[in-house]
Amino acid sequence: MANTPPPFARFEWMIAWRYLRARRAEGGVSVMTWISLVGITLAVFALIATLAVRSGFRAEFVDTILGANAHVTVYAQTQQDEDGRTRRSFPDFAERAARVAEVAGVTRVAPLVKGQVMATANSRNAGVEVFGIRAEDLAAIPRIVDPETGRGSLDSFGVQPDAPAFTIPDIVEGDDVPDDEADAEGDEGIVPFDMPQATGIAIGSGVARELGIGVGDEVKLISPDGVRTAFGVSPRVKTYPVIYIFTAGRYDIDRTRVYMPFDEAQLYFNREGVADELEVMTTDPEQVEDIALDIQQAAGAGAIIWTWQDASGAFLRALEVEDNVMFVILSVLVLIATMNIVSGLIMLVKNKGRDIGILRTMGLTEGSVLRVFFICGAFTGVIGTLAGVALGCLFALYIDPIFAFVDYVAGGGVWDPSVRGIYSLPAKLQVGDVLSAMALSLGLSFVVTIFPARRAARMNPVEALRYE
Template structure:
């Protein structure tokens, strides 16, 4: 009751000071910044992992260089359908698809660009998340055998649409007496997909497997097996050994973590650094509570002396001023959580407003790899921010509250 009276008292009556209001606003902004940063970090990680796992293979099995029965040296699978069936038979595998892969230069409308061709069967392309059925795409995969599927970034770069024809140029063409001549073939665009990641939409082309085998001189061969598993984040050594054994004596495994682990490790390091920096920000805001509480104790020195002479214990005085300081931390934390959650929920219109005010161009997908600023509100992140803020607020409140409790009532009333 006494603490509540002190909190409600006006400044002229020796109540809550301006420093207390400053500390309240500081804690609110610090908690808001912490929750906003953690939610954006979680959104980045989820978006990166989703696009990596969505349009890319969870595990790629490629063949080591070996000699065939007719004396050729190849780095491809000969009996690729059998290898794919053996890999798909594993309990943790959901799909295994043979694939021919190669790099080409594409040209259309007097424009040129580089691209990577994935030669796959229509059913396998149809089952790829973010590319096949149910993806953000234009066209019909039923016509996949008549042409090729390209990313939306390639379509924009070349200025082509459905039904247009583009030329693919590969340096590994026909071998003649004068050397190897480039192979040039024209294909109709029958499907345009948007995987949601800039580097995929800008560089990837899907071509029927038999057409890719002919184009890249891989008749009867497949370069890789694209494998999808039930739990991609749990791919371990045992699973990799089982995949290599199922693929045959020349199979080697390359997981999505091997190819994109640098992204995830960079995000983890950035998460830890940002959490530490923002924790210091919360600590600085909480330290303002000390200033406000010390001023309150000084203004209430006579009250403390009177209460002590009336029989109030040191513990009771400590609790009075601890409640005053802790209440500031609780209110500031609550407001910060509210603002942080609203920011994470309405990040799209907020960012659109920022982009409009700044004249556009704030977000460049060519640099960040994804098309929008993501945010994912997680209970664990919110609880971490709440625990940190309240913990620091309670700890820093103890020191001025103890000073008030240990005040000598005789000294407090000496000049009264």
């Protein structure tokens, strides 16, 4: 008995290749093949580009949260002070911070003083949120202290400048003070008066742009909760020099945040000896829920914790749902593109009916005929998938110049950071996304190819040659 050739033998590949490159006059369907190829390429490109943007948007969103905000925030329960005002602060913040820092997985604990004030400069106003923080804790925030995006220096942050001797006029009426006494106190009734200068602050780039200021300029902060007098509470107004301007990458952070030295913030907001909250950083923010209970227990009685996932969990869940829906929709798009392979193969089988009959009478088995036409369809799917993957990866890698070109053609304003929170459209290529897109496209291409290939394999050679 003659040896049976193995599946996908060389002659099967040769026949399939001849059918693929055949001209239309020879019964080929090269036009349909090209249509199928382009359709699969565009579908896979759209799928990979969408997955890359999705991954990039989530990564950028999470990175800006974790790079400029606490992974876990420890609050105090609401209390009333001796004046009857509601307070949420820790008088023993140092002890609580030391206990939280000992929890496994915690990398840093920073006490904060926070308050909302009005910033004004150059006849412009902006509402900002002041974070009172120690210099060493501010230096550990990666999105804030970034030499590539920051301007200025934080070397003098929290350092009280030398207080030069200022002079103020002595309060005198007429010539009641003799000239010799005036000379003893100072020329022309002027007495020395030491007035400490304000320490420098760090502001977001959005705040600087809104107020029209830069490094070295001064900004006036106005707090409505100032000094209590016999006539009520008077606003507290103080001018600070700007020593550093940061860009965290989030519009809402850059537009509203100001960092002030911790000791200065305690004085400015009447928080002497207390901290409003504790900012906790962890080694694995994605698994912060695993140590949240330990942090709360270490913080002690009256402590309330709030993780970054609690603050942004709804948005992240919405992103996840949207990702799943988009993947399903684009999967249908890939399926529609692969259906072109079916139509092309059906036309190929119809045009090659005489060839199939001759090959069957020469001894070609049904399995060989099925594999020949399977190779024709699968080849189109493979080439289209590879081309789509290449285009999708190039789009993700060069998304910035591509998006800049689109924005230029559209006349600008395509991406509004005040609405979307981040400054540009991000993209992040992940191996899992690329492999899932390839597996989906190749799987659908192989599956839909089987049906027309089986039709060709089951064709009766007598019926195929009856009218030849």
